[in-house]
Amino acid sequence: MPSVARIWRRSIQARVVTSTIVLSALVVALTGWALLRDVASGLAEDRSTAAISEARSGFDYAQTQLDASVETEPTTQSQTLTQMVDSLTRSRGAQRTYELVLEGPLVTADGEVPIRSSAAIAAGSLPADLTDAVRSGPGTFWRYSDLGLLGGSDAEPSVVVGSQLRAPDSGDTYALFYLFSLEDQQETLDLVRRALLLGGLAMVLMVGGVAWLVSRQVLDPVRLARRIAERYASGNLEQRMHVSGEDDIARLSTSFNQMAASLQSQIRRLENLSRLQQRFVSDVSHELRTPLTTVQMASEVLYSSREQFDPQTARSAELLKRELDRFEALLSDLLDLSRFDAGAAQLELDTIDFSQVARLAAEDALVAREGITVRLLGVEEPAIVEADIRRIDRIVRNLMANAAKYSGSDVIEIEVAQNAESASIAVRDFGVGLSGDENLRVFDRFWRADPARTQGGTGLGLAISREDAALHGGTLQAWGRPGEGSEFILTIPKPQGSAKNPPLASVYA
Amino acid sequence: MSYRRTKRDRVLVVDDDASLAEMLTIVLEGEGLTAAVCRSGDRVMAAFTQFKPDVVLLDLMLPGLDGMSVCRQIRATSAVPIIMLTAKSDTPDVVAGLEAGADDYITKPFKNTELVARIRARLRRSDQLAEPLEFGDIVLDPAGHTVTRKGEPLELTPLEFDLLACLLGDPSQVFTRETLLQKVWGYHHPGDTKLVNVHMTRLRSKIEDDAENPEIIRTVRGVGYQAITPVP
Numbered sequence: 061m062p063s064v065a066r067i068w069r070r071s072i073q074a075r076v077v078t079s080t081i082v083l084s085a086l087v088v089a090l091t092g093w094a095l096l097r098d099v100a101s102g103l104a105e106d107r108s109t110a111a112i113s114e115a116r117s118g119f120d121y122a123q124t125q126l127d128a129s130v131e132t133e134p135t136t137q138s139q140t141l142t143q144m145v146d147s148l149t150r151s152r153g154a155q156r157t158y159e160l161v162l163e164g165p166l167v168t169a170d171g172e173v174p175i176r177s178s179a180a181i182a183a184g185s186l187p188a189d190l191t192d193a194v195r196s197g198p199g200t201f202w203r204y205s206d207l208g209l210l211g212g213s214d215a216e217p218s219v220v221v222g223s224q225l226r227a228p229d230s231g232d233t234y235a236l237f238y239l240f241s242l243e244d245q246q247e248t249l250d251l252v253r254r255a256l257l258l259g260g261l262a263m264v265l266m267v268g269g270v271a272w273l274v275s276r277q278v279l280d281p282v283r284l285a286r287r288i289a290e291r292y293a294s295g296n297l298e299q300r301m302h303v304s305g306e307d308d309i310a311r312l313s314t315s316f317n318q319m320a321a322s323l324q325s326q327i328r329r330l331e332n333l334s335r336l337q338q339r340f341v342s343d344v345s346h347e348l349r350t351p352l353t354t355v356q357m358a359s360e361v362l363y364s365s366r367e368q369f370d371p372q373t374a375r376s377a378e379l380l381k382r383e384l385d386r387f388e389a390l391l392s393d394l395l396d397l398s399r400f401d402a403g404a405a406q407l408e409l410d411t412i413d414f415s416q417v418a419r420l421a422a423e424d425a426l427v428a429r430e431g432i433t434v435r436l437l438g439v440e441e442p443a444i445v446e447a448d449i450r451r452i453d454r455i456v457r458n459l460m461a462n463a464a465k466y467s468g469s470d471v472i473e474i475e476v477a478q479n480a481e482s483a484s485i486a487v488r489d490f491g492v493g494l495s496g497d498e499n500l501r502v503f504d505r506f507w508r509a510d511p512a513r514t515q516g517g518t519g520l521g522l523a524i525s526r527e528d529a530a531l532h533g534g535t536l537q538a539w540g541r542p543g544e545g546s547e548f549i550l551t552i553p554k555p556q557g558s559a560k561n562p563p564l565a566s567v568y569a
Numbered sequence: 570m571s572y573r574r575t576k577r578d579r580v581l582v583v584d585d586d587a588s589l590a591e592m593l594t595i596v597l598e599g600e601g602l603t604a605a606v607c608r609s610g611d612r613v614m615a616a617f618t619q620f621k622p623d624v625v626l627l628d629l630m631l632p633g634l635d636g637m638s639v640c641r642q643i644r645a646t647s648a649v650p651i652i653m654l655t656a657k658s659d660t661p662d663v664v665a666g667l668e669a670g671a672d673d674y675i676t677k678p679f680k681n682t683e684l685v686a687r688i689r690a691r692l693r694r695s696d697q698l699a700e701p702l703e704f705g706d707i708v709l710d711p712a713g714h715t716v717t718r719k720g721e722p723l724e725l726t727p728l729e730f731d732l733l734a735c736l737l738g739d740p741s742q743v744f745t746r747e748t749l750l751q752k753v754w755g756y757h758h759p760g761d762t763k764l765v766n767v768h769m770t771r772l773r774s775k776i777e778d779d780a781e782n783p784e785i786i787r788t789v790r791g792v793g794y795q796a797i798t799p800v801p
Contacts, residue, residue, distance in 0.1 A: 346630060346656040353678040354589045357596055360681045388678050410762065411791045450761075 073275045080271035081264055088260040099252050103245040104204065108219045112202055114158070115221035115238035118148055119200065122236055126227045141234070142176055149178040157240060159207070161186060164225070164234030166195055181207070186220060186237055194222040194235045207239050217242040281309040285316060297324040337402040345395050352391065356384050386518070393520040397505070400527040407448045407531055414443035414452075414483045414552075418474045421456045427472065430464045437475035443483040445552045451528040452552070455536065458521045459487040459548045465517065466509060467491025469545060477564045481557035482534070484564040488547045494540025502538050525550075534559045539568035577603045578692050581622035583613055583639065584654065585632050593626065593684075600685050610634030614642055624691050628654045629666055637669040644670035648726040650691035667767040672728045673754060674764075690755030691728075704737045705799030707776070707785065718776060728753065729772045736786055740796040743789045769794060 067074050125144045145162050160178040190203045200223045206215035218241050225234040285301060292299045300320060301313035363381040366374040399405045415438070422434040456474075463472045469491030477484050492509075494502065501507050503526045506519040522536075529536035532552045540546030551562040580602050584590045590606040597604040607616040611633035617625070625643060629636035640651055653666045653674040663674055675687055702709040706719045714730055716723045725733065731753045736744060744752075746765040754764065769788075773780040787797050 349656040349677040350586050350589055354586070354592045356678045357589075357592045357681055361596065361599070408763070 073272065073279055076275040077268055077271045081268040084267040085260075085264045088263055092256040092260050096249070096253055096256060100249050103248060104219075104242065107240065107242055107245050108202060108204070111158070111219045111238065111240040112200065112221050114240075115202075115223070116200060118160075118238060119223040119225070119236060122148060123225050126225055126234070145176050145178060159239040161237040161239065162234060163191075163237070165227070165232030166235060181239070186222075186239075190220055190222055190237075191235065194224055194237070195233075198224050198226075204242075205239075207241060217246055278309075281312070285312065289316070292320055292323075297327060334402055334404075337398070338404045341395060341398045341402060341404070348391060352384075352388060356388065359384050390518045390520070393518045393524055396524050397520060397527070400524075400531070405527070405531055408450070409446045410449050411444060412447050412449045412452060414445065414476045414478070414485050415439035415441065417449075417452055417456055418476050418485055421453075421460055422474060424457060424460055426457075426461055427464055431470065432464055433471050435471060435473045437473060439474075439476050441478075443476050443478040444554075445483045446555050447532055447552050448528075451531070452550075455525040455528050455550055456485060456487065458525045459550070461517075462521065462548075463487055463489035463491070463546075467493075467546065475564065478554075479561065479563040480554070481561055482551050482553045482559045482563060484549050484551040484562050486547055486549045486564050486566075488545060488567070490545040492546075493542045493544050494538060494546045495542040499538040499540055499546075503536075535562070537566070539566040541568050544568075577601060578623045579603045579605070579620060580688060581613075581616060581620050581625045582606045583608075583610070583616075583625060583631065583636075584628040585609065585630070586628070596681050596684070597688075602688070608632075610636070610639050613639045617643060617647070622649060624688050625649055625651045626654060626688070627651055627671070629662060630656070637665055640666060640669040640671055644726075648724070650727060652687055652691060664763055664767055667764065668771070670726075670771075672726065672768075686755075693755070702734070702737060704740070704796065705785070707733075707737070709734055709737065716776075723775055725772070725775060728768065729775065732768060732772055733776065733786075736794060736796045740798045743792050743795040745793040749793070 068078075122144055125140075125147075141162060141164075145160050149160055159181060160176075161181055162176045163173050166173060187203045187205045190201055190205075193199075193201045200221060202219060202221040205218055205220045207218035207220075218239050220237055220239050222235055222237040225236055226232070227234070288299050288301050297320070300317045303310050303313045303317070359377065359380045362377040366377045369377065396405075418436060418439050422436055427434055460472060460474075463469060467489035469489035471490055473486075473488040473490075475484075475486040475488070477486075494509075498509065502509070503522050505523045507522075508519055522538075526536045529550055529552070534550065534552035536548065536550050538546060538548050545568075547566050547568055549562060549564050549566060551559040551564075553559045580597050582590050582593045582597070582604055584593065584606070585608050587608070590608065594604040594606060605616065605620045605622070607613050610631035613634070627636055627639060631639065634642075636653065640653075643649065643651060650673075651671045653663075653671045654677060655662060655666065655674055656677045666674060672691060673687055675684060701711065708717045709730070710716070711734070714727065716725050716730060716733065732749065735749065735752050746762045749765050750761065769786070770780070773783055773786065776785055777783045783797070785797060786794050789795055
C-alpha cells in the first residue's frame with residue numbers, strides 16, 4: 061500500500077487519470093440511472109394503459125353475463141361463475157396475457173369469500189389496498205404488484221386491475237381482478253440496463269484512456285524539463301531544452317533556456333572572478349614575498365652585527381627586525397584570509413589525535429616564556445579525527461597564544477573530549493575574560509579587546525582560526541565572563557559525523 | 570659530519586631577482602660558504618658544470634626555463650642536493666618541485682638561520698651507517714654511498730640513500746614521518762608529510778620491482794614506514 065500512496069503523491073498522471081475515471085463514472089452512473097428510470101416508467105405506463113382498457117372490456121362482458129344469468133341457486137350460480145371465468149380466459153386463446161381472479165359473492169354467511177382464478181395465484185398476490193377499494197364500491201381500480209404463481213419460481217412484476225360486479229337477481233357483489241404480467245417489460249428493462257452498464261463501463265474506461273493520453277502529452281515535456289533541470293543542477297551547465305513549435309511547452313522551454321543561459325553566464329562570471337582573485341593572491345604573494353625576503357635577510361644581517369653600531373643605529377636595526385617580523389606575519393595572515401575568501405584554501409587531511417595535539421601545545425615555548433602553568437584534561441584517551449594537522453595546530457597555538465598574551469591568567473586549561481560525531485579541544489584561561497558581545501567580536505578581523513594594546517599579533521589570528529575550523533566542517537566558539545576568564549572550544553567532526561553536538565559544553569554557557 | 574671536506578662548500582644560487590641573489594650570496598659567504606649566482610633558467614646547466622656546486626638553491630619562478638625543468642635537467646646528470654626557494658607554500662607547486670627531484674624546499678620569506686640550517690643539513694652526510702649493510706638482496710655501502718640490488722647498482726641521491734639507510738638500519742621499528750623528517754632531513758617541521766611522501770614514492774620507484782606492491786619498505790597506515798624483514 062505505501063507504494064500506491066507513493067505513486068499517488070508523485071505522479072500527476074496517476075491523479076489525473078484516477079480522478080477523471082471517478083468523475084466520469086459518477087456522471088455515467090447518474091445519467092444511466094435517470095435514463096433507466098424514464099424507460100422503466102414509460103414501459104410500465106404503456107402496459108398499464110393497455111391493461112386497463114382490456115380489463116374494462118372484460119368487466120363489461122362479465123357484467124353482461126351476470127345480468128343475463130337468472131340463477132339464484134348457489135350451486136348453479138357457482139357453475140355460472142366458473143364458466144364465466146373460463147370464457148373470459150378463453151376469449152383470448154393462446155395469446156392470453158393475463159390471469160383472472162374472481163372473488164365472491166363478497167358477503168356470505170360464514171364470512172369465507174370463495175375465490176376462483178385462472179391460475180394458481182399465490183395468496184397475497186393481490187394488493188390488499190386494491191382489494192379493499194374494489195370491495196368498497198363500484199369503479200375500476202389498478203395497481204402495480206408482484207404476481208406470485210403457486211409452484212412458480214419468483215414473483216413477477218405485474219399490473220392488477222380490479223372492478224366490482226353485481227348480480228342483479230341475488231344482489232351479490234363480486235370482485236373481478238385482471239392480472240397482467242409485466243415480464244416482457246421487465247426483460248426489455250433488463251436489456252436496457254445491461255446495455256447501459258456495459259456502455260457506461262466502456263465509456264469510463266475510454267475516458268480514462270483519453271485522460272492518460274492527454275496528461276502524457278502535457279506531462280512528457282514537463283518530465284523532460286525536470287530531467288534537464290536535474291542535469292543542469294548537477295553542474296552540466298550546457299544542458300538546454302529542445303524548442304519546437306510555439307505552444308506553451310515551447311514557451312516554457314524557451315524561458316527555461318533563457319534562465320539556464322543567464323545562470324550559466326553568472327556562474328561563469330563568478331568563476332572567472334574567483335579565478336582572477338586567486339591569481340591575484342598568488343601573484344601578490346610571489347611579488348611581495350621576494351623583496352620581503354631580501355629585506356628580512358638584510359635586516360637580520362644588520363641585527364646580528366648591531367653591537368658594532370652606535371646606539372641609535374643599533375636600536376634602529378632592532379626595530380627594523382621586529383617590525384619586519386610583524387609585517388611578515390601580517391602578510392602571511394592576509395594571504396591566508398584572502399585564500400579563504402577566494403575559496404582557494406585546501407585541506408591536507410590526515411589522521412590526527414587531538415590529545416597528541418593538546419600535549420604538544422602544552423609544551424609550547426611561548427607558554428613557558430610567559431611563566432604559565434598548563435593543565436591538561438581528558439588527554440589520556442586518543443581522540444582521532446581526519447584533519448589538516450597544520451591548521452589544527454595553528455588554531456590551538458593561536459588560542460594558547462591569545463590566552464598567554466592577553467588574558468593575564470597564569471593558568472591555561474586544555475581539555476579534550478569526544479563523542480561518536482565529533483571531537484573537541486577547549487582552551488580556557490582564568491584572566492580578564494570576555495564581556496558583552498565580545499565572544500562574537502573576537503573573531504572579527506583586526507578586532508582587539510583593548511585598542512591601546514597593539515603590540516604583537518596581527519589581529520587576524522582568531523579570524524583565521526575560525527575559517528580553519530569552518531574549512532573542516534567544524535566550529536570554533538568563544539565564551540567568557542568579565543574577570544573570570546574565557547573559553548574557546550574547537551570542534552571538528554569525525555568522518556561521516558557532524559559538529560552540531562559538541563562533546564564539550566562551555567563552563568560559561 | 571662524517572664527510573670530510575678540504576675546501577669551502579659551494580652553493581649555486583639560481584634566482585632571477587638580483588637583490589635577493591646578492592643578499593643570499595652575502596649571507597652564505599658570511600657563513601663560510603662559496604656562492605655563485607645564475608639568473609636565468611636556461612644558463613643553469615652551463616653554470617652547474619662550470620661551478621660544480623655541492624648544493625643548488627633553486628627559485629621555482631625563473632625566466633628562460635622554469636624551476637621544475639631545471640630541476641629535472643640537473644637530476645638527469647647529478648645527484649647534487651637541490652633546495653627549492655618558493656614563494657608559494659601551496660601544495661601543488663611544492664609537490665611538483667619535489668617530484669621533479671628537489672630534496673627539500675624553503676618558503677619565502679625565511680630566516681637566515683633557517684636557510685643556513687637547511688643547506689648545512691644537505692651538505693652533512695648522515696652517519697646512519699658505520700658498516701656496509703646487507704638487507705635481503707640489497708647492499709648499502711656507507712663509505713662509497715653506493716647501493717646495489719641483486720648486484721645491480723642503484724642510482725640514489727644522497728637523500729634517498731639516507732632515507733633507505735635509516736629504514737633498513739632498524740627493521741624492527743616503524744618510522745613515523747615526523748621521525749624521518751628529523752633523522753633524514755635534519756629538522757623538525759610538524760606535519761610536513763608531503764616531503765616524506767614524495768621522496769618515499771621516488772625511492773620506491775627506484776628500489777622496488779613493483780611500487781604498488783612494495784617488497785622492501787611497507788607503509789604502516791596511519792603511522793609511517795617500516796622495512797620488510799627479508800625471508801632468508
